[in-house]
Amino acid sequence: MTPFTYWLAVSIVLQLSHPALATVIPAFANMAGILGVGIPLVVGFIWARSAPMARGAAFGRGFLLGWIPALIGLVLALGLGQVTTMILVLGGLSSGVTGGLGAAVGARGEG
Numbered sequence: 001m002t003p004f005t006y007w008l009a010v011s012i013v014l015q016l017s018h019p020a021l022a023t024v025i026p027a028f029a030n031m032a033g034i035l036g037v038g039i040p041l042v043v044g045f046i047w048a049r050s051a052p053m054a055r056g057a058a059f060g061r062g063f064l065l066g067w068i069p070a071l072i073g074l075v076l077a078l079g080l081g082q083v084t085t086m087i088l089v090l091g092g093l094s095s096g097v098t099g100g101l102g103a104a105v106g107a108r109g110e111g
Helices: 003-024 026-050 055-079 085-106
Strands: none
Touching (some): 003 026
16 A cells, blocks of 8 residues: 555545534534644645655645545535535635645655
C-alpha cells in the first residue's frame, strides 16, 4: 500500500465519522465544518512529508486526498439530511483546497 492510498483510507474513515458522530452527538455537528477542512489539511501535510515531490505535484495529489474523502462523507451527510447540495459542492472543494495546501506546505521537494 502506497502512502497516498494509506492516507486516503485514513481520511475517508475520519470524514465518514462526521455524519455518524453528528447523528449520535448533536453538539458535534457544530464542529463538522472546522474538522471537515482540518482533517484534509493535516492528512495532506503528513502524506507530503512521507512522499518527497515538488510543491505543485503535492498540491494536486493533496487536493485529491482532501476532496475524495470529503465528498464521500458529505454524500453520507446529505443522505442523512444533515447538509444541503450546496454544502456537498462547496465542502468538497474547500476540503480539496485545504488538502492541497497542507500537502504543498509539507512537500520537501523543489518547485
